[in-house]
Amino acid sequence: MKTSARSVVLGGVAVLSWSTVATAFKVALRNMTVFEMLIVACATALLIFTLWIFATGSWRELRSLTPTLWGRFAVLGLVAPVAYYFVLFTAYDYLPAQMAQPINYLWPIVLAVLLAVFAHRPIPRSKYLGMFVSLLGVALISLGGSAINGSVSVFGIVLAFGSAFLWALYWILNDGLKDKVSEGTSLFLTFLFGMVYLLIGTLFSPLQPMSTEALLSGAYIGAFEMGVPFICFGLAIRHTDNPALINQMCYLAPFLSLFFISIVLGERIVPTTYGGLCLIVGGLVYNQYFAGRKTAKSLN
Template structure:
């Protein structure tokens, strides 16, 4: 198989994996608590990344890391997976999946704002317009009339907080890219995440975990936190068209609605589809405008 074709296959695996996890979150939360869910899933992901470290022969890289780098990864592991997934799972516990997932998907917009603030680079008027389109989509989904019951404001705040945490994760992670491979970076974040969660479970023991909950948690660890990150990274490194690989990932939230309707039983509102189109459209426009501005200033 040609490298370009293999990259598309790996990107497709990534999209299919991420499109199922909103459904897995809701199903798993019905049978176990957030702490139990995150503990099982993060440990499962840690095992996946440890196996990949072995297959990619990356263990030797750990011995070359400075103490300062270890401390940075300790911070990264606290941001994600620990804080990010705690907040994200709580958001799903408070909201229908069709609302929690699109709001969480606004993280690229938040990332753009944070980078502009950190780099002290003003955002263009067109950039603000693109962000406004995405936020209009969020408002439409949140107000969305038709979803049974009142929408939890706490859940909406948690979903936005998860997007903020994920944006912060990528800022810190990006600062480490020149010093360590992506394989080692992912392993270390889940290594520290596992340590933090193990320490928390010693202070406050986990509740009972049924066998079906254990399997569901392992599924989340493998297909949300493990395999898709590995596949996506390989796809980007081996493709001759990275823009296409990135754009394929925008299919995930739309496929996710199909699985949520099929397996969770949520009736997907028209406002959800329209709002998600606005969110993704704003993100794509913002990325295009950002890339164009960078070219103009080089």
């Protein structure tokens, strides 16, 4: 298989995996608490990343890590997986999947705002249009929530926004680490610290016996939200000669996700969800692929 074709296949595996997890979140929450779900998922992902670093030999990098790097990974593990996924899973506990999933996709906008505030990277004026369009999509989805289950949880919407904030914060804190360790080692250490925090949490919230169905649903999330797709997507980007194509494939995930939400969960996908999701993704695509060109042309 050619390198570019292999990258597309790997990217497709990642996208298909991420397309199923919104449904998996809701299924798992029927059988377990958010905390239980988080522990089982993180333990599964950590097992996958452990196998990965030993299979690739990148575990040797652990010997040369400085105390500063260990400290950075300790912070990363607290932000994600712990805080990010706890907030995200709780948002799904309060909202229909078709509402929580699109709002979480706003993280690139939050990232741009955080970089502007804390890293003094001003947002180009041409990108304000895309940001407005995406936020308009969120408003449309939120207004349509009453047509799904008769009411909208404002707390759930705040949590979904909070998950986008935490994911953007994770990428800021992760900036620069890829030049110091491999991606597999980075994921392993992040989830290792995350698992340590979660195990400490069991001292205050002891785990109860879980059914086989609950364990399997939590393990599925760990494998196909946190584990396999991150590895596949990283490999796809690393070995492709067209990274833009691989990144664009990610925008298929939320639309495919609506199919699984409808079929498996039985949620009636209302028109405002389709319209809002198109606005969110459209605004993000505009900012990533068109706003930058517009700014560059204006400087010439």
